[in-house]
Amino acid sequence: MTTKKPTSPAKKPTSPAPMDRELVAYAPAAEPAEARRPVVKKITIPHVSRIEGHARITIKLDDAGQVIDTQFHVTQIRGFEKFVEGRPYYEMPSITARICGICPISHLLASSKACDAIMAVRIPDSAAKLRELVHCAQFVQSHALSFFHLSAPDLLLGMDFDPARRNVAGLLEEHPDALRDGIALRKFGQQVIERLAKERIHPSWIVPGGVNAPFDPEAREKTLAEWPAAMAIVKRTLALWKKTLDGFPDEIATFSNFPTMYCGLVGPDGSLRLYDGNLRFIGPDGSIVADQVKPGDYANYIGEATLADSYLKAPYYKPVGYPEGIYRVGPLARLNVADRCGTPDADKELEEYRQRLGRIVQSGFHYHYARLIEATYALERMKELLDDPAILGTKARAHAGVNNLEGTGIIEAPRGTLIHHYKVDDNGAMTWANLIVATGHNNLAIGRGVLQVAKRFVDGNKIQEGALNRVSALVRAYDPCLSCSTHALGTVPLLLQLQGPDGQLLDEVRSE
Amino acid sequence: MTEKVKVRIDGQVIAATPGQTILQAARDNDKYIPALCYMEGLSAVGACRLCMVEVSGVARLLPACTTPVQEGLAVNTSSPQLQSYRKIALELLFAERNHVCAVCVSSGHCELQTLAQEHGVTYVRYPYNFPKLEVDTTHPKFVLDHNRCILCSRCVRTCAEIEGAHVWDVAGRGIQSRLVSELKRPWGEATSCTSCGKCVQACPTGAMAEKGFGVEEMTKKPAVVGRLTSMRGGR
Numbered sequence: 001m002t003t004k005k006p007t008s009p010a011k012k013p014t015s016p017a018p019m020d021r022e023l024v025a026y027a028p029a030a031e032p033a034e035a036r037r038p039v040v041k042k043i044t045i046p047h048v049s050r051i052e053g054h055a056r057i058t059i060k061l062d063d064a065g066q067v068i069d070t071q072f073h074v075t076q077i078r079g080f081e082k083f084v085e086g087r088p089y090y091e092m093p094s095i096t097a098r099i100c101g102i103c104p105i106s107h108l109l110a111s112s113k114a115c116d117a118i119m120a121v122r123i124p125d126s127a128a129k130l131r132e133l134v135h136c137a138q139f140v141q142s143h144a145l146s147f148f149h150l151s152a153p154d155l156l157l158g159m160d161f162d163p164a165r166r167n168v169a170g171l172l173e174e175h176p177d178a179l180r181d182g183i184a185l186r187k188f189g190q191q192v193i194e195r196l197a198k199e200r201i202h203p204s205w206i207v208p209g210g211v212n213a214p215f216d217p218e219a220r221e222k223t224l225a226e227w228p229a230a231m232a233i234v235k236r237t238l239a240l241w242k243k244t245l246d247g248f249p250d251e252i253a254t255f256s257n258f259p260t261m262y263c264g265l266v267g268p269d270g271s272l273r274l275y276d277g278n279l280r281f282i283g284p285d286g287s288i289v290a291d292q293v294k295p296g297d298y299a300n301y302i303g304e305a306t307l308a309d310s311y312l313k314a315p316y317y318k319p320v321g322y323p324e325g326i327y328r329v330g331p332l333a334r335l336n337v338a339d340r341c342g343t344p345d346a347d348k349e350l351e352e353y354r355q356r357l358g359r360i361v362q363s364g365f366h367y368h369y370a371r372l373i374e375a376t377y378a379l380e381r382m383k384e385l386l387d388d389p390a391i392l393g394t395k396a397r398a399h400a401g402v403n404n405l406e407g408t409g410i411i412e413a414p415r416g417t418l419i420h421h422y423k424v425d426d427n428g429a430m431t432w433a434n435l436i437v438a439t440g441h442n443n444l445a446i447g448r449g450v451l452q453v454a455k456r457f458v459d460g461n462k463i464q465e466g467a468l469n470r471v472s473a474l475v476r477a478y479d480p481c482l483s484c485s486t487h488a489l490g491t492v493p494l495l496l497q498l499q500g501p502d503g504q505l506l507d508e509v510r511s512e
Numbered sequence: 513m514t515e516k517v518k519v520r521i522d523g524q525v526i527a528a529t530p531g532q533t534i535l536q537a538a539r540d541n542d543k544y545i546p547a548l549c550y551m552e553g554l555s556a557v558g559a560c561r562l563c564m565v566e567v568s569g570v571a572r573l574l575p576a577c578t579t580p581v582q583e584g585l586a587v588n589t590s591s592p593q594l595q596s597y598r599k600i601a602l603e604l605l606f607a608e609r610n611h612v613c614a615v616c617v618s619s620g621h622c623e624l625q626t627l628a629q630e631h632g633v634t635y636v637r638y639p640y641n642f643p644k645l646e647v648d649t650t651h652p653k654f655v656l657d658h659n660r661c662i663l664c665s666r667c668v669r670t671c672a673e674i675e676g677a678h679v680w681d682v683a684g685r686g687i688q689s690r691l692v693s694e695l696k697r698p699w700g701e702a703t704s705c706t707s708c709g710k711c712v713q714a715c716p717t718g719a720m721a722e723k724g725f726g727v728e729e730m731t732k733k734p735a736v737v738g739r740l741t742s743m744r745g746g747r
Contacts, residue, residue, distance in 0.1 A: 086647050087647060088655055088723065090723075090724055090725070090726060091615060091617070091726070091727065093726065093727075094614075094615045094726060094727035095615045098614060098615065202614065204726055204727045204728040207726040207729070208724075208726070399724065401652075401723070401724070425649075427649040427650050427700070428649055428723065429647060
């Protein structure tokens with residue numbers, strides 16, 4: 001699929017901005033020709049609301065009020081890679097889990113896998129299954145959070161809906177059933193996590209070598225009893241989304257709708273994997289460029305560039321180089337990368353998805369659709385695991401000391417590929433750590449997507465709140481996890497200012 | 513039978529054995545006085561200042577763990593002023609080093625954490641010191657994290673008085689004081705260490721832990737020290 005130019009200028013009085021820069025990756029070092037023209041106006045979105053973490057967007061306009069450049073800044077620094085130096089490696093899961101309060105399970109799992117590699121153990125079969133089960137439960141709750149709590153206000157109420165009510169409170173008035181479904185689905189995932197790990201957030205159950213307690217048969221029965229209701233919600237939501245999808249032609253055309261490479265974990269047969277697998281990279285046309293890359297070899301394929309105006313590094317596909325080696329991860333990427341899901345209902349949905357949108361889906365707007373298919377897969381996989389008698393095995397932890405001085409753990413977090421790579425000394429003290437988090441992989445694509453959607457919708461002569469909301473909604477489509485905080489209500493103050501060359505305030509939009 | 517001395521603790525007259533400290537007499541009679549550095553079976557040092565009590569006729573506060581009982585002694589163990597001082601002492605312990613319960617192996621089983629909860633320490637009013645401290649991972653079985661050490665010296669006394677190895681000491685002065693093994697040798701290279709692990713069991717926080725334990729996993733058996741002493745007839 002190639003990049004489409006927007007064809008309906010009806011919503012915008014001026015003609016669409018030229019799209020010739022779209023294929024030039026966002027690269028602050030090499031300023032594009034347009035950026036050298038005098039910038040007279042700048043719009044800043046100081047807080048992107050309803051995302052996990054803190055980000056700022058700057059939109060630069062030319063004399064005519066047309067968007068010429070955008071920047072996506074991640075404005076917080078966490079420093080985990082540095083301050084863990086000296087800590088015993090087996091503390092890493094609990095320390096790195098604090099990176100995020102929404103998907104701590106992802107960090108616990110990736111970190112524990114890196115520790116497994118340092119201990120050089122193959123964890124007991126029941127432990128591997130329990131880890132995958134809790135991971136699937138997290139997928140269900142996290143995807144429910146992203147779709148219903150964070151994005152549904154845009155998707156179900158509309159991008160131009162009254163900003164004061166474009167939040168879960170508005171959803172409660174307009175679409176109470178959908179909101180109840182979202183809350184129930186997230187609750188189901190969270191409760192499964194709590195039953196397995198004893199705590200919903202930052203549990204200490206997932207440990208290097210496996211898990212620290214076997215599965216309680218009673219908890220298994222309870223989960224099996226609740227499972228059908230959760231599955232029914234996902235099916236209902238998919239049906240609703242398929243009906244709603246056609247109402248967003250412009251968003252589909254411009255929300256990061258450009259060819260990039262994609263990366264994700266796959267099984268030996270090329271099927272979708274969330275907990276364990278090897279990396280596969282595909283080109284923009286869908287051709288496989290690297291397959292079955294073992295976790296320990298990731299550094300041969302992924303490089304990291306440092307950006308001048310963001311604390312978030314920009315990973316790229318190393319053999320192609322920076323910035324051309326832009327690739328995406330997450331639900332959209334995983335469904336592009338995998339040959340199939342591997343569970344019956346998810347495969348049926350995947351087939352329909354591909355029939356509607358093509359084998360390789362490029363528009364970032366379809367992250368939402370892909371997320372719902374993955375929720376189906378996660379639920380089906382949970383059922384398979386719960387039905388497996390081996391999951392009740394009582395041996396769930398392998399014990400060992402330091403047997404390797406380096407270890408890498410890779411999983412597919414809800415937002416994309418998550419890499420934890422550690423080096424330790426002979427005594428097990430951390431000497432070096434590298435964490436590549438899902439949003440990092442998508443950094444370049446989000447940056448380019450912001451430019452694309454801003455060019456289509458933002459008119460500098462008159463700021464429309466709905467237009468700027470679309471810029472934020474593009475970021476939201478990636479469900480970026482920029483830190484450990486949740487802004488589930490759309491009440492984070494949003495201040496957009498249009499400034500003249502001397503800093504004079506020309507226009508302002510504020511949401512309280 | 514030894515003659516008893518009568519003391520009054522919080523208004524209640526109790527019969528204590530001569531030579532007992534206020535803390536021992538109180539505990540024998542189910543009176544609770546908080547303490548961190550005191551441990552049954554070890555000598556008392558009065559380091560943590562949590563067991564401070566008011567003794568009538570004495571203008572200053574006295575540590576219950578080192579003050580012997582006397583006939584006619586009247587002690588108050590929990591006035592609002594004492595509670596406030598204990599809270600300050602706890603807050604200063606938290607402010608001094610990097611006590612991050614969320615990622616600590618002893619969270620949920622930590623004496624410092626439990627006392628803080630008992631005393632309603634919901635925040636620390638003093639600026640945190642944030643010292644950059646080492647973690648000694650050199651011992652094959654155990655790990656020492658100075659970030660979580662409160663210098664109670666229970667490990668020092670356990671090793672010297674119970675095991676007889678005297679691996680541990682406190683070196684330096686004031687804020688620079690550090691627990692050291694064998695005159696500042698890394699723990700793993702301390703030739704006198706028998707790797708018995710009693711220091712780990714005596715440690716009230718997560719400063720000393722067995723290797724391989726994740727967050728919240730390190731439970732300790734401090735009673736083992738008192739039991740060993742009593743089995744040796746108090747020697």
